[in-house]
Amino acid sequence: xxAREVKETVKMNGLEVDTDERIMxxxxxxxxxxxxxxxxxxxxxxxxxxxxxxxxxALAMELVAKHLEISSSEVYGVASFYNxxxxxxxxxxxxxxxxxxxxxxxxxxxxxxxxxRKLGIKDGETTPDREFSVERVACVGCCALAxxxxxxxxxxxxxxxxxxxxLLLGFEIEKQKEEREKLGCESGE
Numbered sequence: 001x002x003a004r005e006v007k008e009t010v011k012m013n014g015l016e017v018d019t020d021e022r023i024m025x026x027x028x029x030x031x032x033x034x035x036x037x038x039x040x041x042x043x044x045x046x047x048x049x050x051x052x053x054x055x056x057x058a059l060a061m062e063l064v065a066k067h068l069e070i071s072s073s074e075v076y077g078v079a080s081f082y083n084x085x086x087x088x089x090x091x092x093x094x095x096x097x098x099x100x101x102x103x104x105x106x107x108x109x110x111x112x113x114x115x116x117r118k119l120g121i122k123d124g125e126t127t128p129d130r131e132f133s134v135e136r137v138a139c140v141g142c143c144a145l146a147x148x149x150x151x152x153x154x155x156x157x158x159x160x161x162x163x164x165x166x167l168l169l170g171f172e173i174e175k176q177k178e179e180r181e182k183l184g185c186e187s188g189e
Contacts, residue, residue, distance in 0.1 A: 088133070095134045100143065142157065
């Protein structure tokens with residue numbers, strides 16, 4: 001029998017919030033108490049939340065708006081202006097596909113399209129199981145190795161569609177291995 005984590009959800013401001021997000025919101029509340037209620041603190045607060053939690057949820061931005069006494073649309077407007085902010089939780093495995101000039105010329109867009117198709121998500125999204133997230137980046141500075149993808153901070157050079165499939169298959173094999181080991185430990189083997 002496989003033990004499954006059950007996440008309790010509650011409604012906050014009309015949105016379903018699971019235990020993880022409730023904990024995140026409590027952390028953000030305590031974080032906000034150390035910042036003065038000045039609009040000039042907006043970007044540093046957003047950066048701190050992003051650094052701690054990996055993304056800015058709608059409820060997190062509402063908390064920031066209330067703390068700074070500005071509208072939540074103003075917070076979202078500032079956050080959406082800058083590329084550094086994410087609005088979805090990042091995946092366990094983050095995939096960044098370079099689309100700088102050198103990578104684009106040799107098929108970087110095809111590599112991005114392959115990751116999107118294989119994972120069933122688009123640029124900037126995370127798989128429903130939070131296993132993978134994909135995003136395009138402007139340049140990773142490895143032009144001689146084009147096309148390039150950075151997977152979990154490891155540069156993957158000379159990418160090809162078959163290499164995309166191989167990388168994802170490797171993750172699947174590793175996940176199955178971990179599940180087998182976990183089942184073996186649970187059964188006392």
